[in-house]
Amino acid sequence: MRRLVFTAIASLLVARSASAQETPPADASNEKELEVRIVGDKADALQKVPGSGTVISQKDLTRQAPVDTAEVLRRVPGVQVRQELSGGNRIDISIRGLESGRSRRVLMLEDGIPIALNPYSEPELNHAPPIERYRSIEVVKGSGNILFGPQTLAGTINFITVAPPDRQRIMADVDYGSYNYMRAIASYGDTLGDVRYVAQVAYRRGDGFRAQPFDSANGLAKILFPTGKDGEAVLKLGFQRDDAASDDIGMPRDMFRADPRRPTLSPSAHSILNRYDASLTHEQRLGERTKLKTLAYGYTTDRDWRRPDWTRNPLPGVQYLRIVGDPTVTGGAVYFGNGNTILSRDYAVMGVEPRFEHRMKTGIASHTIDVGGRLLREDAHYTQRTGAYPQTWAGALDFEQKRKSFAGAAYLQDRIAFREDLLVTPGIRVEHVTSETFTLRQNNVDEYTTGTKPTTGVVPGVGMVYGTKRASVFGNMHYGFAPPRITSSVSARGASRMLQGDRGISYEIGTRGQQFRWLRAEATGFMSNYANQVAVNPSAGGEGNLADVGATNLYGVESGLVLGLDKILKVSTVLDLGARYTYAHASFRYGQFAGNFLPYAPQHSFNTNFDVEHRSGFGGQVAYQFVSHQFADGANTRAEDLFGIVGLIESRHIFDLMAHYRHRPTGLSFRFSLKNVFDTTYVIARRPEGNFPGPYRQALVGVRWEWDGAKRD
Template sequence: MRPRTLLGSFLLLACATPAFADEAKPAPPAPDAPPNEAPAKADAAKDAAPAPPKEGETAAEGQAKPPPPEVIEVSVLGRSDDALQKVPGSGTLIGAKEIRRAMPAETGEILRRVPGLVVRPEEGLGLRLNVGMRGLDPTRSRQVLILEDGMPVAINPYGEPDLYYSTPVERIRAVEVVKGSGSILFGPQTIGGVVNFLTALPPDKPEWSLEAQAGQRNYFKLSGLYGGTAGDARYVLQLTRKQGDGFRGIEFHATDFLGKIAFPTSPRGEATFKIAVYDEFSRSTYVGLTRRMFELDPRMPSIAPHDGFNVRRYDASLTHEYRISEATRLRTFIYGYITDRVWRRQNYDREARPDVTYERVVGDSSVSGAAIYFRNTSMVRDREYEVLGIEPRVEHRFETGRVRHTITAGMRGHIETADRKQFQGDIIDTGAGNVQDREHHRTFAFAAYAQDRLAFRDDLLVTPGVRVEYAANLRNVDRTSESGTAKDVNNRGTSDSVAVMPGIGMVYGTPKLNFFGGVHVGYAPPRVSAAISPGGQDTQLDAEESTNYEIGMRLARPKWIRAEVTGFVMSFRNQIVTGTEASGSQSELANGGRTLHRGVEAQVTFGVGQALHLPLTVDVTGRYTFSVATFRGGPFDGNRLPYAPLHTASATLDVEHRIGIGAQVAWSYLSDQFADEYNTVLVDPTGRLGLVPSYHLVDVALRYRHAKTGLGALLTMKNALDQVFVATRLPDGIQTGGFRQINVGLRWDHR
């Protein structure tokens, strides 16, 4: 199915399908600020209360007016003031206020503020998100379920769960993270946890904002948002354009559009329709520096300046709720998206071949592996991914004796396709070439889940649940290369997998102090390219499964303290890890066998200004994670997993005065990591193996906003220490990070 056909079919389906509900009571926008900056949880009660009468209007007249229609969205934490107390496991919410104060340049900056998460830089621009959780491999975020407004972000969630596209930071108003047994309500991947990016909400009155930034390396960004009402409907439109020369000459430009409309469909139903388009080009490359290159000049420009990466994504979703009764509501969520990805890479060798004339040689050719030999040809990897799904979910509340039940149950039908083509170009900057490989993937998937939150008392919740996932895969290869020669074939194969994931969690206490614990089975389906061989044979590959345990405590008393501490254990029967030279491939996946992850994570926030009754806000937050992820049995028994640091830490100090002046200093730390299963310490000449040293990051942000006019100014200094470090040895060589970037900007908003 071609893109226009799929998108057109989805839009027709979305507009014609009645949808249904998730929460019975009107929900305020997510925490922390005014409408499109996610208001604070405490605003929920305020929003639910009758509005005071306007001047010249009686109280009865003022209260007779119905509230504006609800904005429906998919949340993984829930929208009530005590949502975290009800989550059967650890959860983190980063609200709009915290995001506004940080003024992040890329999404990874936000996620570094979540205990247990590791964000690995790649090209330094934040265009490709690599996030891991509790010792899981961060490569392409393939072992963490990433959602945007409840919709999967991975290009093919079942068959190829990689993030070659990730939600632009300008869209994000809040971030939800769930790591415990509550994650079984979402899938298909539940081995690590769930990250949900919440985007702008349609406001109930006109508002707009305009922001411009400029900075080093010709960086420029212009972003605008406008929201308002039209009859009973509310809408918001957002457009962002950013570009720059990038670090190490990796230039980029990206354009992003987001639109939402929320409207009532009946006295008991509301819907939200969303559409978005993202278009990006960058000089991102797989090949990095060798050891000698990095030692001579870690700031060396990209050694593959002819490489080019294009990604374009179209997505749409419709979420509709219907309140059948006070105790029962039904929601239907329909989503679909198309991702086109074209990556041109200049061909190269690690060792010179006598039969090849090279376009250029970079590095020290007198040392084996210390130079890159670039050919005068290129390889173009052209990928097209399509995803379409529908998920109805029902929630019903009832009582049996003194026990209150809240049952959540649903199912999902999902289809995804991938058309993969590879072209051999005769010149280094071609956009075409001779077809070397061509294949088609298709996955039909079905999921069903049920969870019952049992309230034995107001302070004791027990939540058992189960999720079932089934996926049927097809791989059809019709052209392949053998011994350097492309030929037509007709290799067709199928495979399927099924998994049952039970879980149970418990919470004891109140929103001010509670203890929680739980256990659940984690699952990740096998990739199509791994489950079916190029010849069409079913490899009988098992899904990736784990048993996850956690126990913890949350504190929110007194008002100026917020804290959470969690201990966790994850036991894998077979974990899939990124291949290295030890496993025969630097960028492919490999069976890691049995692994064990265990550790503790903690976060505490002190409202110093509130505690000391200061005339300004002074907030201090500290986060720390200790995680040991090791192989169990086999040739690597006891060794740490690649790219699984023992220690991560971060801290922020934020100061804000009521006149509108504010400042923030943010620090983060990542301890050293191994790049291979052997835990090699010495760096080899290629730069692909060896210890990845620890590093620190410091960000500084200054801001001012004049309350009456809405005019403001900002100054950000990302990576203020300007200490370049080895960010990763993947995909193929040393990728450097830590470059300082100073930006200034103006913002004008009206609410």
């Protein structure tokens, strides 16, 4: 299937030709617009969005010097992020209280292209997008989601990759820090006539703060080239490999209380992931007011996860390979057996998306009409094997299943400007997907069973913006939809099963603006009523598997501001103070948990940062993060059980520091970062099985060298 995906992309590239029309050539300085944006990079782009949105710029990324993507996204109002592995190899992202596991309820894009394992039937993200390859991150909630899909529930996150430069550019960057952490990045870009290109590779490794070694590499190449006087295209190729310790068992209650910094209980648990992607984005100007942007893409992901057999309830007469903890205390030990389970997953996705934009006027109204669609095929192959000893990757086949889905989507949106200060944006999206499953082996017996499930979703929405860049109000409503998905229980012996789709209605109302040069602010109220939501099984003692939890309510407010103290004090040194606060109330509507909070949905979160940039090249940042308490089950159990699976997860306060110096004549930069300054110990999650601590204090030193050549004629 991998060969099919890349053959198709290559065929599309060879077959693409552009007609020579009389319109002017595309301005080469606009190359970064070629990727599909959900906000845009113009100064007033966010003001035109009829909903809450955040753009994390290259300047923000440079100031923060993040170790992983999770650090960056924690600063977005309404977003909660959990770093799942000690190397940041996986992250769980939640928006406004929706279920966060594997980021499955957030539409994740890279340059406008889906990056989930299977966007329709298994929208998990089993890899963390590597922060090294991005120059910007866009986050949009509300009705703006209907242009993308298929997930139109909480929000959309779009990662924008590095751009081919208009001159020769070389960059090298190295970090080293606690727990033998090391990261190295190298990038080279240049031009060749009308062609621009960039290539980048990154490598990171470390022992992990819980003795979970990881080794990760990723690479990216982009080529921007003209296709005629009125067209241009970008070809992108990428890969990522993660090789890391990956346990699924946390510490029981008494073990965590005695030593919360105990290393991983399961050192033989391991995960290997390989991902390859290719895409072609082509833009054809069909006139001064019309353009057609076409995306063709394909990617494959394969992941093998080795999980040793274990239990907390030993059987009499059974000889266990290892016993970790105190077996004299009830629930105080974990018993590891002689075997293991190997879960292998292979995924392939191939799609094409034409996006047509036309500007026109009818009377006093100006229209920007967006119409487009998507054709997509996705495949998955599951196998589960039982090994005779914990370190084996072989094992006897227990379960095998194949799945394929064919999806089609179409959308229409009209951004209507009745006046310069009044913008109304109605739109509609239609999704259809047919999924087929083929079970080849189950319960150690060969069999052949098939199943087919077609699903159609209609997603209407409307938004409005009134005001100017200085001050505006906005509001929107849209129908939230996510197609039914196939899930696998986290239990090592679990089997795949089909869940219902998510569906509900969401509303937003808010204001944003920059009334003064020294103040930018935004505040948004939101409410979502879901007829059904897929979330972690809320029952006490659940293993973290997904379930249809029924009707839920989500409402709250999120806000953010940036205060330019240097503009108030009228000094040349940049002094920026940023702050963001979110209140989110996510609860069950009916059933045994009616009125209770959803699991892993904190009500309050707040973060702030203070940045200093002196013209001499010295600068720094102080950052603070607060997340309020949350529950691990639908019963909202406060007392922790013996195994650490249920119970209140206490609030946390985390401080980070960063200092840097840039010597402009040489292009050299030096930085020092201290994450979790006070070395706070806290529980970040109790799923799937027990207490998992958050990252400990980590010190990092780094050096970066950048060189720009003269701009070529």
